[in-house]
Amino acid sequence: MDEEPVRGGALLRELALPVRPTTEVLDHAGFLTDERTPAVTAWVERKTAHLPAQMRSEISEWADVMQNGSTIAPRRHPRSDRTIRNHVYAALPALDSGATTLKSLREVTRDDVVAALPAGGTDRSETLSGLRSIFQVLHGRRHVFTNPTTRMKVGMPETRTPISMDVPMLRRLVVDPDPTRAACGSLLIFHGLRPCQLRTLSVTDVIDGRLTIAGRKILLAPHARATLNGYLAYRERMWPNSGNPRLFITQATAGRLTPVTGKWINKVLGASVQALREDRILDEAHASEGDARRLADLFGLTVNAAQRYTATVDHVSFAEYSKRTGQSTTP
Template sequence: MVEANRFGQQLFLANLRHARVGQHRGTRRKRTKPPITSPAPTFEAFDHRQLTLFPAFRNLANGAIHGFPAPAEPKMAAFLNQFLIEHARDHGWSLTTTKRTRRGLAIALGLQDTPGAPLLATDLVNLQSIGITSLRLQEVCAAAGLLDDDRESAVDRWFETTVSELPKQIRTELERWYTIMLKGSNTPPRSKPRSETTTRLYLRWSLPALQTWAAAGRTSLREITPEEVRDVLPEAGNPRARMGQGLRCLFRVLKGHRLLFLNPIDRIRTGTHETLLPMPLASAALRDAINSVDPARAALTAIVAFHGLRSGQLRTLQLTDIHDGRLHLGKRTIPLAQPVQDRLFLWLAYREQRWPSTRNPHIFISRRTALDSAPVGVQWITTSMGMTAQRAREDRILNELHASGGDLRRICDMFGLSIAGASRYSTVLPHSGLQRG
């Protein structure tokens, strides 16, 4: 002590240093930094593509074992990753679906021939060989504006396969007709595009005649005469009407665009399609469907059996269309029957339990459409009901027609029919034996 105090003591004012509340002595308080909010990444796709020297086969199975290259364009990868997360949150995707889609997206970006260019749909489809579903990948890329759909359409593949065995000149003429049907024509004679279904039907109905003429040595439709058309047409009935309708459309379009000198079927009568009479359903089949333990089948069948909705109306029904016990269908307001309300309640409860996070606004959804906002397909409606919606609708209209004593105006107002459509049902009215038994 003597040695320590040899030069004196430094005096201090007492109690100048205080420990902060909730903090031990000798420790410093950590300063909280404000959270760093980085702006959402943006990306503009390149407008060029790197040409390949020769097409090479990618062994994706080998990549699944040894790994895939990392994305060569980090900005594009960051943008799509952030967009995918937001898209998955907005559409109620599960964590598993989101993780699988992110993995597939990273693989697709690493395999690009031109990093930074929109992803090719064919490259995304090829990922299915290693167990990655391309549907969600295409959905995200399309929503982000980074999808180049280079796939050949199904109708184009069908057309090429269908006409592949016909002579070259006939194929050329059919290709011209096919293009005008699907895309329309801006030059006289102008025409609007027709649907793929209509184009398929007309070509399918005309195909037997085309094959017969090709087997007889005809190499161009310009060589066909009215006598050859009469020889190839069936005698009567729907087969004659269908082939005549298909050939009439084919020759009329080609003649109008000056690919033919004359229309060989112009003055040949082929008749009209025979109208099938609506028939009632068996009561047992309808009762089993309405009382089914499957909530989708019971709800769908009940709506059609009580209110006669079409399949297209069932597909597009939304959650906001039903309130206060009424169905608001366009300009029509339909008071829902109590059995329909009960089955709709069971379906909506099942829907909420099965897909609690879905953002699809439609009443009826499936395992596939629960992750997006698209309506279900017609095939899903038919499979779920175990019958076509049209059959159940016809049964309901026939029942109402017999109950009202043939009041056509009543069924027009109740089911949205035209007078011409309602008259089709009136032909069945005199046959009392066609009532549902």
């Protein structure tokens, strides 16, 4: 059966149909040709609108390859919108500096890149990563003659020492009367899930008191199991006919197949998901006396990532230092 594809969202608006759910269904059925400009493309155009025309064209070419990937050599996988935004944010100060005297990225030299880089730390690492991504793509597509970032050392970003969260706040979170908040909080406080894992959990990932994540089976803590059961009962009452396979859904996503956003989860919790995860890992690091392998197995960390937490085990607190030296901890 030959069907004429539905183009864009204008016709749907004329028919008084909700654009996003309808386009998702049509796209899944293969009947949609979406002619809307992707949000990240429009965002890149706004951020680079002040640059010279040729430079804007080159950045646009890079963004297109990053978003859609490339099937011609050198092949590339598509990158997330977040990656594209991060690279643009990091590289933009250097691009602004070059735009004062240059009209195209073809004119950029290694000395120009060195002069535009911050002195060191995270800013230098992120700026060079952003510029390297741009020049690698453009050089591979033969839009620039040379890659001035070749063999330049990115350096390591500055690491932040993880800190513990307020214990009374954590206790209030896991016994909160809101079933969604209590379930999200319990999974983070007891099991330290990653933000993306919490957002994309499926209902079928919770079976017989066990949680399946990335091939790992996690035995749920009794309290986490109880709050999840409470949330599942709440979910069934609120959205009994929802076809969304995700564990956590909202009024907006119940009729769709998409996961909730990280911003929504942070709002529900009233705290950062990443901060709650770090608190749990930090607690395990101290309970295990700095066992990096245990952290790697429990939380899916690399050894290097685990060492960021185990390094805090040997830190001497101010109170302990005062006890050892005989100094008072009070003013």
